[in-house]
Amino acid sequence: DTAVSQTPKYLVTQMGNDKSIKCEQNLGHDTMYWYKQDSKKFLKIMFSYNNKELIINETVPNRFSPKSPDKAHLNLHINSLELGDSAVYFCASSQSTSGFTGELFFGEGSRLTVL
């Protein structure tokens, strides 16, 4: 039973299109994240939600919009896709009732390719 699951795993699309990536966790965690991993494998946080409230919003273009309908789900919608958006997007979760432990549980990633 997958703890953090993302769909789709692969996404190939044209520039200018809009796409969404969905994430679900069944660990009962209260905090979820989106990370972007570029072609050089560098990881950078994009967003984080704690109990459905946005707590981290890094300098990400406003074409990227996260949505957390409940604690177990965090989706990422991207408008007007650009070539530079090509990357692997990782969803992660953590339990933060005792504060931030740094122990994140990652999904397997969604590889986005923009042509």
Add this chain to the structure above:
Amino acid sequence: AQSVTQLGSHVSVSEGALVLLRCNYSSSVPPYLFWYVQYPNQGLQLLLKYTSAATLVKGINGFEAEFKKSETSFHLTKPSAHMSDAAEYFCAVSDGHDYKLSFGAGTTVTVRA
């Protein structure tokens, strides 16, 4: 702000040899330090973490890391490499409060038979 620097983007070891991956940190507050591993086509998995208790931290799969404040280092070691250790390894740092993990650039480990 916290940051980590991983020395060496690629490490190649023979099976059975010592694995040593270097990580130096920069932090204005006592840091929380982590090593994560990413196997091919998978997400990251926590190997071990330092949170100001013991300076020598043992993790999964035989890995351990030692926190050295005087050297601002948190190097990862494994006495005897196994083929299954081939992966990407990331050092990360946090101040423990702002829900942000800052990752290093990663070190690719290959294991030769």
